[in-house]
Amino acid sequence: MDFQWSLFLESLPFLAQGAVVTAQLTVISFVIGLVLGTLGGLARVSKNPVIAGLAVFYVTLMRGVPLLVTLTFLYYGLPSAGIQLSAFTVGILALALTNGAYVTEIVRAGIQSIEPGQMRAARSLGMSYGRAMRRIILPQALRRVLPPLTNEFITLLKNTSLVSTIALTDLLRVGLEIMTWKANTFSPFAGVALFYLCMTLPMQWVNQWVESKYRIR
Numbered sequence: 001m002d003f004q005w006s007l008f009l010e011s012l013p014f015l016a017q018g019a020v021v022t023a024q025l026t027v028i029s030f031v032i033g034l035v036l037g038t039l040g041g042l043a044r045v046s047k048n049p050v051i052a053g054l055a056v057f058y059v060t061l062m063r064g065v066p067l068l069v070t071l072t073f074l075y076y077g078l079p080s081a082g083i084q085l086s087a088f089t090v091g092i093l094a095l096a097l098t099n100g101a102y103v104t105e106i107v108r109a110g111i112q113s114i115e116p117g118q119m120r121a122a123r124s125l126g127m128s129y130g131r132a133m134r135r136i137i138l139p140q141a142l143r144r145v146l147p148p149l150t151n152e153f154i155t156l157l158k159n160t161s162l163v164s165t166i167a168l169t170d171l172l173r174v175g176l177e178i179m180t181w182k183a184n185t186f187s188p189f190a191g192v193a194l195f196y197l198c199m200t201l202p203m204q205w206v207n208q209w210v211e212s213k214y215r216i217r
Contacts, residue, residue: 002184002185002187003186003187003190004184005187007178007182007184007187007188008188008190011175011178011187011188011191012191014174014178015171015175015178015188015191015192016195017169018170018171018172018173018195019171019199021168021169021170021171022157022160022161022170022172022195023199025088025092025095025160025163025168026156026157026160028092029095029096029156029160030096030099030152030153030156032092032096032099032100033095033096033097033098033099033100033102033103033156034100034103034149036096036097036099036104037099037100037101037102037103037104037106037107038103038107040055040058040059040100040101040103040104040107040108041103041105041106041107041111042107042111042133043055043104044059044104044105044107044108045111045112055104058100058104059101059104059105062097062098062100062101063098063101063105067094067095067098067159067162068162068165070094070097070098071090071162071163071165071166072165072166074093074094075087075090075166078090087163087166087168088168090166091160091163091166094163095156095159095160098159099152099156102155103149103152106145106148106149106152107141107145109145110141110142110145111133111137111138111141113141113144114137114140114141118136118137118140119132119133119136119137122136122137146210147207147210147211150203150206150207150210151207153203154200154204154207157199157200157203158196158200161196164176171195171196172192174192175188175189175191175192
């Protein structure tokens, strides 16, 4: 075993900087993905076949293509098309698009889990479709989608490790650089694992709390 306490402790400040980048990627991508997913979920249940079809195409494409392929395609493909974006922006774009597809299905399932009769009742009272969705359906669906959304956040956080392949100095990338620099694998990656654990554990606790609070009875 090549673990060295001195190298482990020496690595922590550098790994902390990488963890900040990882946290930024996660939060920004999740917020954008949540917006995309909410719009996509509404589109999936739309009566308009064109809108629903576009949403199905988006979900099928982004869920069917591995995130690593999406990252590589955007990072190397966009410049050849004359579009110059920073590695951080490409990382956000790829993560948000992929996350949005999964959130779309979560939101769609949440909306469809509500008794259809509630929409019919709201429409019979004179509410428009949009108002009934905002006032009646979405507030109930929100309670049901919160647990899977927190779980999706955890998955997204771990998936950010793939941005190391496009030279972004996230947590994993910093660990790889220290490993190469110091010719030691175990010490820096013990720190990498520790930081990922420190970031995911609170979200796991939040997920458990949300599931217990909003469990469907």
